[in-house]
Amino acid sequence: MxxxxxxxxxxxxxxxxxxxxxxxxxxxxxxxxxxxxxxxxxxxxxxxxxxxxxxxxxxxxxxxxxNIDKIKYNHIIKLSCALILANAYIKWFHLKNDQYQSIINQDHHIFYALEYGFYSNLFESFLEYTIRFGLIFLIAFAQWRQNWTRDRSMLLFRALILSSIGQLFILPLLIWSPDHRDYYGLLMSFIFTILCHTQALNASRLFSSLMSFLSSTIAILLSKYLLSIVSQNSFL
Incomplete structure (x- = not known):
């Protein structure tokens, strides 16, 4: 290191x-x-x-x-904020699209609820990334417990953020097919994110190839499952 x-x-x-x-x-x-x-x-x-x-x-x-010196950590922080906002917008877009007919009928209560829903989805997006990255950090810390350093923490955070760009690929799908959910595109983005996480973790030398795939898959699936449980509460 x-x-x-x-x-x-x-x-x-x-x-x-x-x-x-x-x-x-x-x-x-x-x-x-x-x-x-x-x-x-x-x-x-x-x-x-x-x-x-x-x-x-x-x-x-x-x-x-x-090997890229020009990618500073303030750029990583900005990219992480962009990923959270993009994920929140995708969730809110589908919510808005589902209630589109109610908005046409001038149901203002639904309209204001949707505006509030964006902030709710923003919190959900932040929580999803926090759970996902936190689980991978715990696995890495358990594996490198004796030799864990701040440099490894920064390297892992950098790898996870840069390998999350697959989430941004869904945004063009909202332009091409705004009237319905493109489940095929969502599935492709989900698979690509797992593979990208796997390759980034493997490249970071913190995990083996098998552990990279298992930790990425478990973290993403578990984060979505826990988020689905939390989203059922009335305050979200």
Whole structure:
């Protein structure tokens, strides 16, 4: 955890990605373990990196987690807020769509209830992410109990936030099919989020491949189940 960078091919630690010589000569460093370039993504455009990230390539996840200095933690906080707002909007949109006929009939009580419903869904969204991330943190802490550090906590939080972008892919579906719930799209987003969490946790070197998949699946399913129980209470 003390080394700054990571080889995207084998996951070995590295002190630098490239070496700068005089007269502007730059040489990409090769990994001491696998003899491959430590990170060939530093030569690629950000869009190509994002495509590989969405395609769940392990090398791209390692690059994003370890080798990008320009992603600061204030950006991670802003992205986490955007994810919570997007999830809340999706929940509220479906609620509004279900009650659309009541709004047409000028049932103002339903209308104001829906406006209140957005704040309720915002709390539900925050609670869902808190439960999901909290469960994964507990599993990671139990596994690394003797060697758990603040750096590992920040790395895990970074991995979970960046791998939650699948939630944003539902927003275009609301534009393309606003009149009904696209359960197929929701299912695809759900599966993609599990796989993205799995790949990110595996890339973080905090979990094995199997533990990454199991912890991601259990945390997401359990968070949705607990949220469904909480949502049945009258105050939500």
């Amino acid at each position: 003390n080394c700054k960078y990571c080889c995207v091919t084998c996951g070995a630690e590295a002190d630098e990605l490239s070496h700068h010589y005089k007269e502007g000569v730059i040489k990409i460093i090769h990994c001491k373990e696998c003899q491959n370039p430590v990170d060939p993504y530093i030569e690629l455009d950000d869009l190509l990196v994002f495509i590989d990230f969405v395609l769940l390539k392990l090398r791209a996840h390692r690059h994003v987690l370890f």
